[in-house]
Amino acid sequence: MLRNKELTGPLAATLALTAAAGCVCGALGGLAAGLAGAVFAALVGVVWLAVTARRYARLRQLGEYLASVYAGGELLDIRDNREGELSLLKNDLHKITVTLRQQSEQLAHDKQFLQGLLGSVSHQLRTPLTGMLVMADLLARPDLPNEKRAEFTGQLTAQLERMQWLLERLLTLSRLDAGCLVMDPAPVNLPALLRQAAAPVRVALELRGQTLELDCPEGPPWQGDEKWTAEAVTNLIKNASEHAPEGGRVTVRLRQDALAARITVEDNGPGIPAQDMPHLFERFYRGSNAAPGSAGIGLALARELARAQGGEVTAENRADGPGARFTLRLPMRPGAL
């Protein structure tokens, strides 16, 4: 403590003042007065030193605590509820250390999420690639019969289309995350939007012999982004087609009131198992009866596209029979939902 110049300076000044007080009192009132003056001045100095020493000891404790936190030690509640600068300092240090610790935990969590994400994406891309490499090998054989050649080429194209579909959706999700996906609100005719949304899935529906029923009465136009809303609905219909059985049925309904437009997409498949319900809209989550080619991003994307416009997608099992129902709600005016 004596190496601290903040202390040694005032200490010297106190000693000098004590001597001066002794001399002055001595000169004015004789030896006894001089001694009394010196003793009194010395006592004041001692009190001052004691207070200062205690304050410095507290500061040193705080410093040691901070050093231990920096070294990864435990966070303690160092706050006390008193008036004064030292108490305020403790309060602020507590807030800052807690915030920092939380941020570092969040970072660790994010890092883990990123690793999981990379793993999922690589897995989704590698699986079709393996099959494609085999088919490319087979195609390279000069003695391959023509009908086989046509079949493999068809399969290659299908796999490539799946990869393209996946990559486009990943790109959309990452643009949503980065906040650079611009929604372009304009008056939209919803029945037309639903027909447009169904178009990309028609081939898949036909291949599985499924019927698509569109129940979309005309209503007032909705103010929103046509392209991305259609994308959300396409993902819902695609999901329904994947879960409806061969020869099954997918029903899309539109209902509008003053608050919201509700678009429901129903299938007549097995419905959503209870254990999948809380995770349905998580990225890369594949339910227990997910389609073999499913990547688990369609529903996540649909929900995020809806939320970007103040809407919401919810899932439930149909009360009127087996099957799942997804409901996309879009607010008719901002903040209505």
Added chain:
Amino acid sequence: MELLRVEHLTRRYGQGAAQVTALDDVSFSVEKGEFVAIMGPSGSGKSTLLHLLGGVDRPTAGRVLVQGTDLYAMDETALAIFRRRQIGLVYQFYNLIPVLNVRENLTLPLLLDGRRVDRSLLDRLTDTLGLADRLNHLPDQLSGGQQQRVSIGRALIASPALMLADEPTGNLDSRNSAEIMALLRRFHEEKGQTLLVITHDERIARQADRLITIEDGRITRDEAVRP
């Protein structure tokens, strides 16, 4: 990380036959960064609960711990200091001080602690609240929505651990209500502010992470609003 723990909290008013149990053995806990809505009919005890959480009343029995500190184990002075540093309160009727201007009302918790107000913090806050050009106005020169924004700013200026709001939109029209809720959500999402809001309005409750329903002084439901 647990931020708030309520243990067997009970509050009775009156004596003998006239005794009323406003809050009856309520226990729950809130994680840091959670946004909890508390709903219930009038007289269900939700305001009593909020006052006890905010350290402005004393319970008949039970404990309230904010970040491990037992509110009612402290003496009045320590509790008052704890309150102004760790708890932000927003009321339905704003409770601004009429003779202080917007800047003074906003910075009151800091001034009580004898602190100087950081210029850039105040600028950022008033920008977010949309009050930058109102700093020298008195409360009665402001609209209800603006007054409520001042009281939100006052609740947040000391970066409290916990923010409590009692019917924050109860006195406002729907547009101002939506704006106030958007502000509260923004502080919740961007700063991870832990938030407890009492409300009658289901539309507001649905914006929370979690909904606690109180009837006759007891918690009857406690459910996640969003997974």
